[in-house]
Amino acid sequence: MHDIRAIRDNPAAFDARLARRPAVAPISAEILAIDERRRARILAAETAQAAQNAASKEVGAARARGEEAEFERLRALVAEKKAEVARLTDEAAVEDGRLRDLLLSIPNLPLDEVPEGAGEEDNVELRRWGEPKAFGFRPVEHYEIAGVKPGMDFATAAKLSGARFVLLRGAVARIHRALAQFMLDLHVAEHGLTETWTPVLVKDEAMVGTNQLPKFAEDSYQTTNGWWLIPTSEVTLTNTVAGDILDEAALPIRMTAHTQCFRSEAGSAGKDTAGMLRQHQFEKVEMVSITTPETSLDEHARMTRCAEAVLERLGLPYRTIVLCTGDMGFGAQKTHDLEVWLPGQNRYREISSVSVCGDFQARRMNARYRPAGAARPEFVHTLNGSGLAVGRCLIAVLENGQTGDGGVVLPQALSPWLGGKGRLTPDGQLV
């Protein structure tokens, strides 16, 4: 959410920065018009309230002095003011709600350094790591690998749940689990993140805090009693500090969690329907940092490195790109995407997204810290990043390790979580 004072101070600058996102019209004039109405109503309501309070104080005094006529006069005055206050505060609340709704629906401002662009095609590659392997055969997609087929069962999942679900079994299920454990252990032991286990059902306000609501309700699932299934543990991890005033010494807070994630994939009909690239339910190891404003950009670089480290340990070729203004998510100031090489598709595909949100989410969830020595609390900065999407990582491991005969050589780094085993045979055995 945006700072209304900042918009008031320099509406043109706000519009200009916002305009760097495509298809966003100038909106400061509308905001300021509502804000002016709002402030006028507040002023009127508070003036009336002050008058009521003053009269109300005199009422008691008049009665104590036994001035019956004065008592009755003041009583009537209070009653009159009271009605006025009720009407004016209602009006003020309407305008206040209108302003808040509008502010909640406006995306974050891209940092100046973010490249301008309309969409995916304008993203800028920052670096590449690893060489796509030269196979002596035509590599296939993960679900086409003979050794994978027995362990990746879309038909049974469809029987249970429908399209965009998968059931993993045997060796493939174990590799999937190993990947998640490997990621968590790496982040905890070597990157210093705090392992966290969170609910996956949350209240509205948590979803508002991390900007899934109010605008993107159709992308998530809701239970009959109103809970939302988290689309990412960014929601729970980031909202751990909602409403808090933290000591500066407590920052940065670095968390990681491995959770189920649920997405309706509304609007993605026909896209990535084969295999387990895009599912309604998937696992992700997420990273979230809470920092001071001064350190959030450094933290963004650090978090990106944490995600990259996962792919490097697994020996998976990837590239790191910075998203252009047209491809960036709603809450981000700047986003790095990691794209892993998928030989079956002969292209790089997104496997991680690392974003710095500045104080955008902190304002929504009222998360602050008290700078050392200073008097007033300030909003924290929040960051989130996948480290990594487990299902997609499984795909990458399987496709990059395929040997052409239906088998797969697995990354050495996973060995401790695979009981020392390192290969998937063409008939689906882990050996």
Add this chain to the structure above:
RNA sequence: GGAGAGGUGGCGGAGUGGUCGAUCGCGCCGGUCUCGAAAACCGGAGUGGGUGCAAGCCCACCGUGGGUUCGAAUCCCACCCUCUCCGCCA
């Protein structure tokens, strides 16, 4: 799900109709004392909003939302949350 207890400022904990934004203790900040520190003593400090060049002034906030009353932290209603016990249960 049932019964009971409770939700007050960074923490603990008073306060059951007005003068309470709220006693007090701890912690925090500044000062006196000290070579320095501790102790002691003195002083300061909540959050948000409105208004003003500013000093300041005004409004709101005692879990949340309603209500009663001239007036609510205090009374009433609903809801949420926490704790204890019971039930059920991975």
